[in-house]
Every structure is written in C-alpha cells, then in structure tokens.
Amino acid sequence: MAGEGGRLVVLGCGFGGFSLLSTLRRSRWDVTLISPRNYFLFTPLLPSAVTGSVEFRSILETPRRRLRDLRVVEGSARSVDWQARTLSCVGAVSGEEFTVPYDFLVIAVGAAVANYGIPGVAEHALKLASIEDARAVRRGILEQFARAEIPGLDGEQIRQRLTFVVCGGGATGVEAAAEIHDLIHEELSESYPELAPFARVVLVEALGRLLTGFDEALADYTLRHLGRGGIEVRTSAKVQAVERERILLADGETIPCGLVLWAGGNAPVPFLQSLGVPLTPRGRLAVDEYLRLPSHRQVYALGDCAAVGEPPVPATAQVAQQQGEYLARALDRGREGKKVEPFRFKSSGMLAYIGGGEALADLPKVKWSGRGAWLFWRSVYLTKLVSPANKVKVLFDWIKARLFGRDLSRF
Ligand SMILES: Cc1cc2nc3c(=O)[nH]c(=O)nc-3n(C[C@H](O)[C@H](O)[C@H](O)COP(=O)(O)OP(=O)(O)OC[C@H]3O[C@@H](n4cnc5c(N)ncnc54)[C@H](O)[C@@H]3O)c2cc1C
Incomplete structure (x- = not known):
C-alpha cells in the first residue's frame, strides 16, 4: 500500500x-x-x-x-x-x-430528508431515501389494501385507507406518485377489483409548479399527464401538519389518507x-x-x-x-506533484419517470417527453447502473414484471 x-x-x-x-x-x-x-x-x-x-x-x-x-x-x-x-x-x-x-x-x-419543522412528518410520514424506506412504503401500500378489505367498512372508510398522499413535487415525489399510481392501476386493480375504484393518489406541492429543476414546458406537460392518468395534483398547497391518517393543508383543507410519503428536499x-x-x-x-x-x-x-x-x-x-x-x-x-485543474460540472441533462410508460428527458439541446423518452430513460439507467450484475438483474426484473406482473407479497 x-x-x-x-x-x-x-x-x-x-x-x-x-x-x-x-x-x-x-x-x-x-x-x-x-x-x-x-x-x-x-x-x-x-x-x-x-x-x-x-x-x-x-x-x-x-x-x-x-x-x-x-x-x-x-x-x-x-x-x-x-x-x-x-x-x-x-x-x-x-x-x-x-x-x-x-x-x-x-x-x-x-x-437527510428535510421536514422543514412541519409537525407530524417524522412521526406519521414515510420517506424515500434508503432501501429500508422503499420496503416500508411498498409494505405500507399493500397493508392499506389489506386494511381496506376488512368486511363491514363503508365507502368513505375504504377511500380513506386507499388514499396515498405524496408530499413534494420534485423528481422524487413525481416519480413515486407515478409508480404508485401504475402499481394500483396495472396490478392491484386485478387483485382487488372491488377496491381499486376507491384508490387515489394525491401529489401535493407547496410551490406553484412541479419539477422546479426541469424545463417549464416539460413540467407543464407532466402536470397534464398526471391529471389525465387520474393523479390529483395540488400545486401551491402547503402542508401544515401530518397527523395519523390525514394531512392538513395551510388553506384549511384536510385530506384523510392511509399513507403519506414525504419527498421533501435535503437537510x-x-x-x-x-x-x-x-x-x-x-x-x-x-x-x-x-x-x-x-x-x-x-x-x-x-x-x-x-x-x-x-x-x-x-x-x-x-x-x-x-x-x-x-x-x-x-x-x-x-x-504525483502534477497541476490540478478546478472542478467544472458538465450537465448531461435530467430524466424523470412520469407514469403510464412515459418519461421526461430534459437534455441540454433536446426537451423530450412521452414513450420514446421512457425508452431512453430505461436505456440510460441500464448503462448507468454500476455493475454488470445490476444491469442484468434490472433488465430481468423489467422483463419479469412485464410478463408475470409485479410481486405483491407483503413482508
Ligand atoms: C428516491 C431518490 C431518487 C433520486 N433520483 C435521482 C435521479 O434520478 N437523478 C439524480 O441525479 N439524482 C437522483 N437522486 C439524488 C441522488 O441520489 C443524490 O444526489 C446522490 O445520491 C448524492 O450522492 P452522495 O454521494 O452525495 O450521497 P449518497 O448517495 O446519499 O451517499 C451518502 C452515503 O454516506 C453515508 N453516510 C451518511 N452519514 C455517514 C457518516 N456519518 N459516516 C459515514 N458515512 C455516512 C450514507 O449511508 C450513504 O451511503 C435521487 C435521490 C433519491 C432519494
């Protein structure tokens, strides 16, 4: 050494x-x-x-x-x-x-994930920064479907349990809302045909627009795309508190829900x-x-x-x-005693999945959305994964999910 x-x-x-x-x-x-x-x-x-x-x-x-x-x-x-x-x-x-x-x-x-001092975030919301978090959210969604199936519940109770609120309209929040919506409509709707019509995904963002780091036209497209797919997007909606099974917005509105995913900024x-x-x-x-x-x-x-x-x-x-x-x-x-140049960042653009088999590609010279951008998104991530083993596993996961559906075991 x-x-x-x-x-x-x-x-x-x-x-x-x-x-x-x-x-x-x-x-x-x-x-x-x-x-x-x-x-x-x-x-x-x-x-x-x-x-x-x-x-x-x-x-x-x-x-x-x-x-x-x-x-x-x-x-x-x-x-x-x-x-x-x-x-x-x-x-x-x-x-x-x-x-x-x-x-x-x-x-x-x-x-770490910032909670901006908003009461209840640490206690009642899940976050998405680690593999343990991802597992907790996956289990949490499946738990709510299990809870919604208990006999004797009225429609309002079922709707509350199956309302999934994602707070934060940056890339992580948009992708998470899109993926949860896909899971419900492509997968859980077949396993729980009576419950699926009650399920809602609500995306809450404090600022006036989604995806602030992205090109504005792409962000507008995303807003329309999510709305068309059935995700309820609330922009200019500040979360005031998160409580057990509901969130409170600054304008006084309360959203009863089964799960809150907090996709705030960095701390x-x-x-x-x-x-x-x-x-x-x-x-x-x-x-x-x-x-x-x-x-x-x-x-x-x-x-x-x-x-x-x-x-x-x-x-x-x-x-x-x-x-x-x-x-x-x-x-x-x-x-080696050689001269060192300063660091210069060269942006190669940004990508985001927006659900329903569509993505955004905000590249230095091209702004692209839709199915083609989704294929591009997938191919970029395949190349960016850090090992051949990761690349093969992810490729097979995508093929498996397409052929046999996603795994819905709750553990
Ligand atoms: C859900 C999600 C999706 C994202 N998607 C994208 C995307 O599509 N494109 C993109 O560009 N960025 C994305 N990001 C952001 C990206 O993950 C981060 O910008 C990137 O990981 C930062 O790299 P880093 O090395 O600074 O920190 P990290 O990758 O977070 O690594 C930090 C490491 O430090 C370790 N650590 C923490 N405390 C200590 C300690 N006291 N001592 C020793 N080790 C410690 C942690 O365990 C961790 O392993 C996403 C982030 C999240 C959470």
Missing part, C-alpha cells in the same frame, strides 16, 4: 464516494472507506423498487466485491479531531466506538453539524473549486453534503458522480 502521508479516508459509499473509489488509483494509497451500509444504492431506481418494477437487491452493489485494494469499515463517523487528524466513529452493527487516523479526508455523507446529516465549521443556508459544507474545505486543506467534501460554485451545483447523482471522478484524479495528480 501507499507510503508516508497516504492514508486516505472516505466517508460514505453513495454516488460521490463510490465513483471516487472506482476511479482512484487505489494501490497508491492506504484507503479506508467508512460507511454505515455495506452497499452502494442506485437511488434513481428507488421509486421503481417501491412498486416492485425492480427488486430491492437489483439496485445494490457491495464495494467489497467491486473494489479491491481498500479497507471497508462498516460504521458512521461521529466527529473529527482536526488537530490530531482523527475521526471518531461508531460501528454499524454493534455500536462499538473506534478512532481512525487520516492524512486526507473525503466527506461524502450525502443528505444536513447530523455528522455535518458536529464538525464545527460553517454550513451554507441549505446545510451544506462550502468548498472551494477544488472541493476542499477552506479551513482544512487536506479535507474535501463532495456530493449532496457539499456546496461548490455560486449558485451551488444541484444536489444530484450526476454531480456527485462527476465530483467523485474529478477528486480521484485530482488526488492522484496531487500525489
């Missing part, structure tokens, strides 16, 4: 950490990855995992199998001693505390707050154009937890991946 001063510690195995470690010339460094989970998660297909279009394990990849020449420690960083250059960590399985020294530190810990993970360095108003670490923390020259941050540029680059997988690749090359070049 590497010689003097080559201890590189990477926190987090998401898009940023994984792409950095895949690109880095690892044999030249003494690399330690610290991650609470022992896999990389391909989040863009998480909404599809909720409804069984793809299976949970198909979108996970373990770094131990894909990446050699590195030490993987399953745990979370709690705090940093900047003077001693050590990290205090806690083991992921048994909670044991341990310390890890570093010469270079890369913080790629992602973000800082607790580790960032322990660092004692200033965070941006959106809770990210401000880094320079080389992704360095200005106050600590051998500490870098990237992905959702870091803000670079003005306005900062968006918190997306594409940015995190490019930053990981950039930083790996920069670290390797720096170690």
Whole structure:
C-alpha cells in the first residue's frame, strides 16, 4: 500500500464516494472507506423498487466485491479531531466506538430528508431515501389494501385507507406518485377489483409548479399527464401538519389518507453539524473549486453534503458522480506533484419517470417527453447502473414484471 502521508479516508459509499473509489488509483494509497451500509444504492431506481418494477437487491452493489485494494469499515463517523487528524466513529452493527487516523479526508455523507419543522412528518410520514424506506412504503401500500378489505367498512372508510398522499413535487415525489399510481392501476386493480375504484393518489406541492429543476414546458406537460392518468395534483398547497391518517393543508383543507410519503428536499446529516465549521443556508459544507474545505486543506467534501460554485451545483447523482471522478484524479495528480485543474460540472441533462410508460428527458439541446423518452430513460439507467450484475438483474426484473406482473407479497 501507499507510503508516508497516504492514508486516505472516505466517508460514505453513495454516488460521490463510490465513483471516487472506482476511479482512484487505489494501490497508491492506504484507503479506508467508512460507511454505515455495506452497499452502494442506485437511488434513481428507488421509486421503481417501491412498486416492485425492480427488486430491492437489483439496485445494490457491495464495494467489497467491486473494489479491491481498500479497507471497508462498516460504521458512521461521529466527529473529527482536526488537530490530531482523527475521526471518531461508531460501528454499524454493534455500536462499538473506534478512532481512525487520516492524512486526507473525503466527506461524502450525502443528505437527510428535510421536514422543514412541519409537525407530524417524522412521526406519521414515510420517506424515500434508503432501501429500508422503499420496503416500508411498498409494505405500507399493500397493508392499506389489506386494511381496506376488512368486511363491514363503508365507502368513505375504504377511500380513506386507499388514499396515498405524496408530499413534494420534485423528481422524487413525481416519480413515486407515478409508480404508485401504475402499481394500483396495472396490478392491484386485478387483485382487488372491488377496491381499486376507491384508490387515489394525491401529489401535493407547496410551490406553484412541479419539477422546479426541469424545463417549464416539460413540467407543464407532466402536470397534464398526471391529471389525465387520474393523479390529483395540488400545486401551491402547503402542508401544515401530518397527523395519523390525514394531512392538513395551510388553506384549511384536510385530506384523510392511509399513507403519506414525504419527498421533501435535503437537510444536513447530523455528522455535518458536529464538525464545527460553517454550513451554507441549505446545510451544506462550502468548498472551494477544488472541493476542499477552506479551513482544512487536506479535507474535501463532495456530493449532496457539499456546496461548490455560486449558485451551488444541484444536489444530484450526476454531480456527485462527476465530483467523485474529478477528486480521484485530482488526488492522484496531487500525489504525483502534477497541476490540478478546478472542478467544472458538465450537465448531461435530467430524466424523470412520469407514469403510464412515459418519461421526461430534459437534455441540454433536446426537451423530450412521452414513450420514446421512457425508452431512453430505461436505456440510460441500464448503462448507468454500476455493475454488470445490476444491469442484468434490472433488465430481468423489467422483463419479469412485464410478463408475470409485479410481486405483491407483503413482508
Ligand atoms: C428516491 C431518490 C431518487 C433520486 N433520483 C435521482 C435521479 O434520478 N437523478 C439524480 O441525479 N439524482 C437522483 N437522486 C439524488 C441522488 O441520489 C443524490 O444526489 C446522490 O445520491 C448524492 O450522492 P452522495 O454521494 O452525495 O450521497 P449518497 O448517495 O446519499 O451517499 C451518502 C452515503 O454516506 C453515508 N453516510 C451518511 N452519514 C455517514 C457518516 N456519518 N459516516 C459515514 N458515512 C455516512 C450514507 O449511508 C450513504 O451511503 C435521487 C435521490 C433519491 C432519494
């Protein structure tokens, strides 16, 4: 392994950490990855995992199998001693505390889901950021259908149990609402023909439009497309509180429901707050154009937890991946004493699934929606999945779902 001063510690195995470690010339460094989970998660297909279009394990990849020449420690960083250059960590399985020294530190810990201090979100809403979340939402939908089948309920009670509210009209919220609606109308309507007419999907967004990061015409198309399909979209609707089995909107309306999925924006993970360095108003670490923390020259941050540029680059997988690749090359070049160029983000556009076999492709030169964009969406994600095993599994999941339907077992 590497010689003097080559201890590189990477926190987090998401898009940023994984792409950095895949690109880095690892044999030249003494690399330690610290991650609470022992896999990389391909989040863009998480909404599809909720409804069984793809299976949970198909979108996970373990770094131990894909990446050699590195030490993987399953745990979370709690705090940093900047003077001693050590990290205090806690083991992921048994909670044991341990310390890890570093010469270079890369913080790629992602973000938590923001609840904006709205009462009841933490207690009564599900979120969609991890594989456990996806499993909970999938089970939650099937549980509501099981609850709605109890004999003796009146129509209003059935309708309440089968109302699924998605809060947040960004890409995650739109995709989740679209996938849940597909699941109900393509799958559950056959298994529960008497109940399906009672089912509703409601998408609530505080701003005046959906998909703020996307081209406006595509966002308008999405609004019409979701409405045509039967999803009730409420824009300019602020959630005031989430309670057990209902949400309250700021205009006084109450929506009784069986399940609330909270797809809010990003908030800082607790580790960032322990660092004692200033965070941006959106809770990210401000880094320079080389992704360095200005106050600590051998500490870098990237992905959702870091803000670079003005306005900062968006918190997306594409940015995190490019930053990981950039930083790996920069670290390797720096170690060889070569000149390092600043980070520049090159957007290759954005994609989103909008249900009913349609998608959006907001590309630098083309704005595209519909069936063709959906085929493009699928082919891009197949190529972006990080391992051949993932690609084959996802492709087979899609074929299986098309031929035999999605798996509706509740566990
Ligand atoms: C449902 C969903 C769908 C999405 N779809 C898209 C999409 O279609 N396109 C797109 O561009 N973006 C999408 N995103 C956003 C994208 O997932 C993020 O922008 C991207 O994952 C950011 O990468 P990251 O490496 O910064 O963080 P992450 O990928 O979140 O990884 C962070 C890692 O850090 C670990 N970690 C956390 N705390 C600690 C700690 N204290 N110590 C050590 N490790 C820690 C976490 O366990 C995690 O493994 C989606 C996100 C979600 C939730």
